[in-house]
Amino acid sequence: MNRSEKKNYRLCIRYDETRYYGWEHQPDTDMTIQGKVEQVLARMLELPGGEVPEVIGAGRTDAGVHAENMIANVWMETELDEAGIRDYLNRYLPEDICVKEVSVAGERFHSRYNAIGKTYCYTLYVGDTKPVFDRKYVWQPEGKPDAEAMRQAALLLVGEHDFASFCGNAKMKKSTVRRLDSIEIRQQGDYLKLTYHGSGFLQYMVRILTGTLVEVGLGKRSPESMTELLEAKDRKAAGATAPAKGLCMMAVDYH
Amino acid sequence: MNRSEKKNYRLCIRYDETRYYGWEHQPDTDMTIQGKVEQVLARMLELPGGEVPEVIGAGRTDAGVHAENMIANVWMETELDEAGIRDYLNRYLPEDICVKEVSVAGERFHSRYNAIGKTYCYTLYVGDTKPVFDRKYVWQPEGKPDAEAMRQAALLLVGEHDFASFCGNAKMKKSTVRRLDSIEIRQQGDYLKLTYHGSGFLQYMVRILTGTLVEVGLGKRSPESMTELLEAKDRKAAGATAPAKGLCMMAVDYH
Numbered sequence: 001m002n003r004s005e006k007k008n009y010r011l012c013i014r015y016d017e018t019r020y021y022g023w024e025h026q027p028d029t030d031m032t033i034q035g036k037v038e039q040v041l042a043r044m045l046e047l048p049g050g051e052v053p054e055v056i057g058a059g060r061t062d063a064g065v066h067a068e069n070m071i072a073n074v075w076m077e078t079e080l081d082e083a084g085i086r087d088y089l090n091r092y093l094p095e096d097i098c099v100k101e102v103s104v105a106g107e108r109f110h111s112r113y114n115a116i117g118k119t120y121c122y123t124l125y126v127g128d129t130k131p132v133f134d135r136k137y138v139w140q141p142e143g144k145p146d147a148e149a150m151r152q153a154a155l156l157l158v159g160e161h162d163f164a165s166f167c168g169n170a171k172m173k174k175s176t177v178r179r180l181d182s183i184e185i186r187q188q189g190d191y192l193k194l195t196y197h198g199s200g201f202l203q204y205m206v207r208i209l210t211g212t213l214v215e216v217g218l219g220k221r222s223p224e225s226m227t228e229l230l231e232a233k234d235r236k237a238a239g240a241t242a243p244a245k246g247l248c249m250m251a252v253d254y255h
Numbered sequence: 256m257n258r259s260e261k262k263n264y265r266l267c268i269r270y271d272e273t274r275y276y277g278w279e280h281q282p283d284t285d286m287t288i289q290g291k292v293e294q295v296l297a298r299m300l301e302l303p304g305g306e307v308p309e310v311i312g313a314g315r316t317d318a319g320v321h322a323e324n325m326i327a328n329v330w331m332e333t334e335l336d337e338a339g340i341r342d343y344l345n346r347y348l349p350e351d352i353c354v355k356e357v358s359v360a361g362e363r364f365h366s367r368y369n370a371i372g373k374t375y376c377y378t379l380y381v382g383d384t385k386p387v388f389d390r391k392y393v394w395q396p397e398g399k400p401d402a403e404a405m406r407q408a409a410l411l412l413v414g415e416h417d418f419a420s421f422c423g424n425a426k427m428k429k430s431t432v433r434r435l436d437s438i439e440i441r442q443q444g445d446y447l448k449l450t451y452h453g454s455g456f457l458q459y460m461v462r463i464l465t466g467t468l469v470e471v472g473l474g475k476r477s478p479e480s481m482t483e484l485l486e487a488k489d490r491k492a493a494g495a496t497a498p499a500k501g502l503c504m505m506a507v508d509y510h
Contacts (some may be wrong), residue, residue: 014387044427066388083383090385098387128338130345132353135322137388 065245117253127190139246145217152223168204212239319499372508382445394501400472407478419488423459467494
């Protein structure tokens with residue numbers, strides 16, 4: 001099939017990652033979000049010879065990291081309209097993956113290369129008891145972090161910096177410089193929500209930032225120490241990586 | 256131990272019922288909410304000879320029916336204060352059961368006999384796609400119910416009536432007359448929330464009311480037909496029993 005007969009579709013996907021091994025294909029398992037969506041599309045398109053369309057995600061979320069609005073794109077040819085594709089996907093996808101929207105994108109749209117910003121939200125449960133209905137989507141740290149100290153520390157992390165200290169990939173060869181536009185820390189009842197917006201994030205970066213900010217909130221580090229932490233450019237200088245389950249991809253920005 | 260040495264404690268409990276067989280003890284399983292709470296209390300109290308304190312619940316929710324605020328009471332003697340009891344319970348209870356509050360109640364307090372009203376909420380997902388993060392706490396009916404038709408029908412159900420048509424227990428020998436104070440039907444984004452308040456509810460009553468109202472919303476019954484439905488006093492005249500998972504006990508009223 002000639003690529004020119006195909007259209008470039010944009011998908012917005014919500015998923016609960018609890019049962020999966022991340023967005024991206026993994027050897028030895030079909031339990032990835034990308035794999036599940038591609039499987040259902042292959043069934044829908046009835047491609048010959050086991051051919052599978054490639055669904056490109058804006059970000060390759062790690063195992064356990066949820067998404068409210070993952071953006072993806074896929075080139076394919078189908079007689080179904082956008083709502084028809086969406087409904088087909090939702091019928092055959094498992095109950096923890098939902099395609100919220102399907103639309104035809106321009107030919108040049110690439111969900112990953114065209115992304116100019118991303119928003120992630122990390123949710124902490126900081127009440128006196130424990131979360132129940134949302135227990136798979138929040139992290140309950142030991143102790144009650146002081147949100148104000150965390151906000152002071154966050155101010156020092158915002159901006160363009162070399163985030164090597166907050167990078168989970170020790171073998172990272174490319175630049176670890178990123179622009180972190182904002183970290184918003186809001187208390188909502190028994191929850192503390194940390195919303196990160198930036199041009200792009202290194203592996204585990206949001207989780208290491210969160211783990212470090214929680215240590216500041218618990219008095220184990222001073223807000224001021226963030227400056228030297230950035231300067232250290234050493235993963236060992238930062239705090240623990242917060243658990244994946246509290247993290248959710250909220251939005252991807254495009255021009 | 257003399258009862259006079261014990262105090263009467265009031266517990267407020269939140270639980271996700273997905274994994275359990277209802278509130279009340281069942282033969283051949285220890286997977287009940289009552290059983291789990293009693294098990295941890297027995298451990299805490301270190302009672303001799305396998306003695307277990309009886310935790311009395313305000314309502315005996317069915318398998319699959321969740322609770323935001325189940326009220327229970329238990330007579331026991333312990334040196335722990337209220338917060339200490341709460342924290343002990345939360346440490347040893349599974350992650351889907353949480354004791355929100357423990358307080359000392361008057362000697363005459365009985366969570367079930369003293370209850371004068373109850374509030375249940377039934378949540379329907381009525382969006383175009385499907386629920387993900389809350390999929391275990393909502394029901395997605397086939398089709399989009401018309402909330403206004405449901406409200407008209409609800410008005411005819413409110414009041415003191417013989418609710419025999421809405422009683423799941425065919426062998427019910429006691430009176431099936433109940434006072435239903437209100438049914439509030441609110442659309443919130445992709446959700447339709449039905450909040451029921453009444454003096455007491457028969458077995459499956461809220462779920463049969465919900466199933467019937469959804470049939471009205473889908474045009475399968477007229478709102479006006481509720482009057483004859485009540486008069487029929489026959490379970491077969493009402494609609495299907497809505498799934499347990501959409502139902503949650505929200506509050507219990509006392510004088």
